[in-house]
Amino acid sequence: MSLIRYQIPESTAWPSFDRWINLREDLNTLFELPSWSNFGRQGQLFSRWSPALDLYQNDDNVIAVVELPGMRKEDIEISLHEGTLTIAGERKTESSNGEKAERSERYIGKFRRSTTLPARVDPNKVSATYRDGILTVTLPKAEEAKPKQIQVNAD
């Protein structure tokens, strides 16, 4: 059985009319694509996993919060390169022989997620925690990126 991951419905309400217009436009775009054969080969269109990422900042840190349910912490890789944070890894199956998937929406395999950071950070002080399937990466800002209070000297 192939792995099918579809869009989680935004709401159960009946879609508004302009969504149907968008749908028609989307379909038109789909048929204008050069070749259907690319779909099968890449297999990426429906099965890629792009974990949800939230970004926060305060005076001292940039904090990235990523939803990564069901990982082993050893399988999560965090890297920093020129102001871009990348979180990559692989989710492995636990299923053994004799089992068959009836319906499989969960993504299994490798993923990679990058984001540009809003400030310079100190790569040596990055820390991360993984709890309840949520990865929290704390990236302390580099000294020069921190807001500074300018002292006004009176004569």
Place this chain on the structure above:
Amino acid sequence: MNTLVRENRDSELRQNEHFVVPVASIIEDGDGYMLQVEMPGVNKGGLEISVENNELTIIGRRSLPAVEGTLIHRESRRENYRRAFELDPSIDADKINAKIDQGVVTLTLPKAERVKPRKINVS
């Protein structure tokens, strides 16, 4: 016997609270089914699983990490999770077992003894 744990969408409309539908996978083996539901941000305390009229409902309430700072980019959803499944009659509802590990709920749904495949000895 193949009909398994069928998803039940109707019951979602009855609720006033807004939920998101979590991603799930169902795996069958000889003894029953294994249902896995992704609920990042939910721990044991936020999990509510019930069976009523052959309908299995899983609700997961998030306990999100408190982050000190200003949100500058958001992709995650704040709503809690809810998904309902219609249980196959072969499942023994009294023996359903659940655990949650790193935001993934795993339910084992064993088949009742009478419906398990068995070997008949020829005497």
